[in-house]
Amino acid sequence: VFRKKMSSSRKHHLKSLMLQIAKGLLEEEERDREVQRTRYMAENCPPLSFNFPAPEELCREIHRKVDTIDEERYDLEMKVSKSNKEIDDLKIKVQDLMGKFKKPVLKKVRMSADAMLKALLGSKHTVNLDLRANLKQVKKEVKEEDKELRDVGDWRKNIEDKAGMDGRKKMFEAEA
Template identity: 80%
Template sequence: MRIYLCAKELCRKLHQQIDAVDDQRYDMETKVAKSNKEIDDLKIKVQDLKGKFKKPVLKKVRMSADAMLQALLGSKHKVSLDLRANLKQVKKEVKEEEKEAVGDWRKNIEDKAGMDGRKKMFESEA
């Protein structure tokens, strides 16, 4: 009878340990499922951000050729490059014909009035 009671208690202990392990397994499965769902959500957010990413507007930086070469090559290399030294100077010519073509439209209104004026207008264009 004693053996029977010991076996019964042993079985109860084993069942309690199995229940505890089963509870832990269930808790870990739910944690893993929750983590997997969060990972999937974050992957979707990353994909959305990649598609909608706006490139930032770059600032214009004025830098001389010497400063640019010094920045690229470092302060060890002393290179002087004057890009404007070999350029030709060009003077801008103002066309006088264009200024004469633009005039006051009211000056010629009397000349173009009537059939004679229209005839003159078509003859001068042709």
């Protein structure tokens, strides 16, 4: 397919026509937006009616209202500060009634259990917390029957002699 090249003047002419058409479309679009905006405002925002008294009178009325509110605020602040002062005075009176001295901050003291019990119970009571001393001591009693059995039939006694080594093991151990 053979395409013929377009001359530059023709290109320029077509480009200007396209720009004119686009400009017309943009202007029409802007007019439509403006019409929609005015219609929306008319539907949703009714026009303001100025039935107010003169602006100076309106400002005076607003100033009077602000002054009365400021006076009320000042009165309330004074009442609050007065009550806070009364509360502080009552706290001081309560502290005076409870005791004239403040309790000191207690320090940690390392103390043994015996010393603590002596301090709590007084020096008359001596309590010893040595638990091993309070344990009951049990002596191992060996029955006479067990002694006889051990003498007669104890296979562990002189095991080297019964093994037939005749004390040679002890001899080798002494040399080494």
